[in-house]
Amino acid sequence: MAERDLFKEIISHCKEYGFIFPSSEIYDGLSAVYDYGQNGVELKNNIREYWWRSMTQLHENIVGIDAAIFMHPTTWKASGHVDAFNDPLIDNKDSKKRYRADTLIEDYVAKLESKIDKEVEKAKKKFGESFDESLYRTTNPRCVETQRKVDEVNARMKRALEQNDMAEMKQIIVDCEIVDPVSGTRNWTDVRQFNLMFATQLGAVSEEAGTIFLRPETAQGIFVNFLNVQKTGRMKIPFGIAQTGKAFRNEIVARQFIFRMREFEQMEMQFFIKPGTEEGWYQQWKETRMQWHKRLGFPETMYRFHDHLKLAHYAKAACDIEFQFPFGFKELEGIHSRGDFDLGNHEQYSGKKLQYFDPESGESYVPYVIETSIGLDRMFLAMISASYTVEKVPTSVEGEEATRVVLKIPALLAPVKVAVLPLVAKDGLPEKAKEIFNRMKFVCRCFYEEKDTIGRRYRRQDAIGTPYALTIDHQTLQDNTVTIRYRDTMKQERISVERVEAIVKEKLDWKNLLA
Ligand code: ATP
Numbered sequence: 001m002a003e004r005d006l007f008k009e010i011i012s013h014c015k016e017y018g019f020i021f022p023s024s025e026i027y028d029g030l031s032a033v034y035d036y037g038q039n040g041v042e043l044k045n046n047i048r049e050y051w052w053r054s055m056t057q058l059h060e061n062i063v064g065i066d067a068a069i070f071m072h073p074t075t076w077k078a079s080g081h082v083d084a085f086n087d088p089l090i091d092n093k094d095s096k097k098r099y100r101a102d103t104l105i106e107d108y109v110a111k112l113e114s115k116i117d118k119e120v121e122k123a124k125k126k127f128g129e130s131f132d133e134s135l136y137r138t139t140n141p142r143c144v145e146t147q148r149k150v151d152e153v154n155a156r157m158k159r160a161l162e163q164n165d166m167a168e169m170k171q172i173i174v175d176c177e178i179v180d181p182v183s184g185t186r187n188w189t190d191v192r193q194f195n196l197m198f199a200t201q202l203g204a205v206s207e208e209a210g211t212i213f214l215r216p217e218t219a220q221g222i223f224v225n226f227l228n229v230q231k232t233g234r235m236k237i238p239f240g241i242a243q244t245g246k247a248f249r250n251e252i253v254a255r256q257f258i259f260r261m262r263e264f265e266q267m268e269m270q271f272f273i274k275p276g277t278e279e280g281w282y283q284q285w286k287e288t289r290m291q292w293h294k295r296l297g298f299p300e301t302m303y304r305f306h307d308h309l310k311l312a313h314y315a316k317a318a319c320d321i322e323f324q325f326p327f328g329f330k331e332l333e334g335i336h337s338r339g340d341f342d343l344g345n346h347e348q349y350s351g352k353k354l355q356y357f358d359p360e361s362g363e364s365y366v367p368y369v370i371e372t373s374i375g376l377d378r379m380f381l382a383m384i385s386a387s388y389t390v391e392k393v394p395t396s397v398e399g400e401e402a403t404r405v406v407l408k409i410p411a412l413l414a415p416v417k418v419a420v421l422p423l424v425a426k427d428g429l430p431e432k433a434k435e436i437f438n439r440m441k442f443v444c445r446c447f448y449e450e451k452d453t454i455g456r457r458y459r460r461q462d463a464i465g466t467p468y469a470l471t472i473d474h475q476t477l478q479d480n481t482v483t484i485r486y487r488d489t490m491k492q493e494r495i496s497v498e499r500v501e502a503i504v505k506e507k508l509d510w511k512n513l514l515a
Helices: 003-016 038-057 074-078 101-130 133-139 141-162 166-175 219-224 226-232 278-294 341-350 376-387 429-440 454-464 474-479 497-507
Strands: 020-022 034-036 062-064 086-091 098-100 192-195 199-202 210-213 239-248 263-273 303-307 317-325 328-339 368-375 388-394 401-407 418-422 446-448 468-472 481-486 492-496
Touching: 003 020, 003 376, 003 388, 034 038, 038 062, 038 239, 038 263, 038 376, 074 219, 074 341, 086 101, 086 166, 098 101, 101 133, 101 141, 101 166, 133 141, 141 166, 219 226, 219 239, 219 263, 219 341, 219 368, 226 239, 263 278, 263 376, 278 303, 278 317, 278 328, 278 368, 303 328, 317 376, 328 341, 328 376, 341 368, 368 376, 376 388, 401 454, 418 429, 418 454, 429 446, 429 468, 429 474, 429 497, 454 468, 468 497, 474 481, 481 497, 492 497
Parallel strands: 062 239, 418 446, 418 468
Antiparallel strands: 020 034, 086 098, 086 192, 199 210, 239 263, 263 368, 303 317, 317 328, 328 368, 388 401, 468 481, 481 492
16 A cells, blocks of 8 residues: 555544544644544553553652643753754745755655665666675765765754754755755745744733743653652662653644644653763663563564764764654654753752762762653554554455454553443343443453444454454353454454453453563
């Protein structure tokens, strides 16, 4: 299936099955803002819980907090967001479309890189077994020339962004002859910096009111509470503080569904360490976070690391875990070695000491920080994209096939775990089914339905990713057995109601994901 179509299909599936709706849709929606529906909220909560448990339950030295969205305005001076949380934007005068200048350049570079890849693929086919890819990449004149261009453009952009040189950003776009994908023209405005923070007023009386910001990240709530948590929790370095919550960014280009939203949720963990130990911890957290993703059981080739070309204003080292979304590999999570940038700046701006007293060495110091930061909504999109499957399945008519859409979400994270379905809505089957429902609802989230043919009901449960369906039929009334149908294999087994409970409990044990 073409990539574009798959993404469109996923978006409409999310809407049709109550996962995600455009915000305030009856007023035609609000750009890049979305609401989670009845199934979406369950999946979102479950992903959050997986993250929260793996941070705070598996690590005895990580605790959570829940800080306010509003913070003292000086926070954002200290964090660098007032001065440096900008994106370079550029408009095309013909299409009137607005773009991030760095994204336009990155897309151009990606095109050059795919040109090299195509060249290599062609040669691979031609030379067969004996083909030496790395030799070809470094000696074939076309590859070498294109790679030189890639390196040159990357180096220019890195320099321009570091030196905040917007004229040079424009010049790169001009020199590379980048055209607007909509109008096809090169009629560009100058590149301007645009701050991504949303501002609002605190206080009712305008003279008293001060400008405050909606937090653009949750991390700062952790930094300003560093000593509160360390002291009251008697935490010893190394230790971490985890937080999940809303963040707000006035994104310039907010397309791609919930990949880039203006209001979104982050799951961040700041790990405080002794200066000098950052390299080891950075590597360890890269590893730990990648494991967290891979444990979900999707193909491992869907994940990769990407080291940052340009380091953010706070970073000593940084990489992304990228995921293969329907529109290509993109950032899912960031892992950053932030040094003492944050605590050091908050010390300076607040005039309060934010140091750790090491009881063993007797010295005080400002700890270094390793951050892991993932967007919950992006993780949601990754989960839906990886689990969305369209399959051919046999029908009851010999030799005929039908198509089913199934979300192969890990059982523990599925919005509904067990569907309880009486075969027909008569003969005492609904009563028996409700009895089973009322028993199973204490084990996990269940769903009861008696309308429609059983086949249609199975399909609807497949479409929302329900891993187990229990069918109650006439035999159930006699021997207290039901059939359990497994979502992925569609296999059915006849078992006693007691065993259902044990099986489901075993499959839904958090140990399966966390261990
Ligand atoms: P990008 O380069 O995509 O703008 P970023 O590098 O600015 O992302 P961070 O500031 O590192 O992102 O934020 C950490 C995580 O928060 C990201 O990895 C992403 O999963 C999520 N995130 C950031 N911005 C958004 C957004 N606008 N919508 C949804 N999730 C976001």
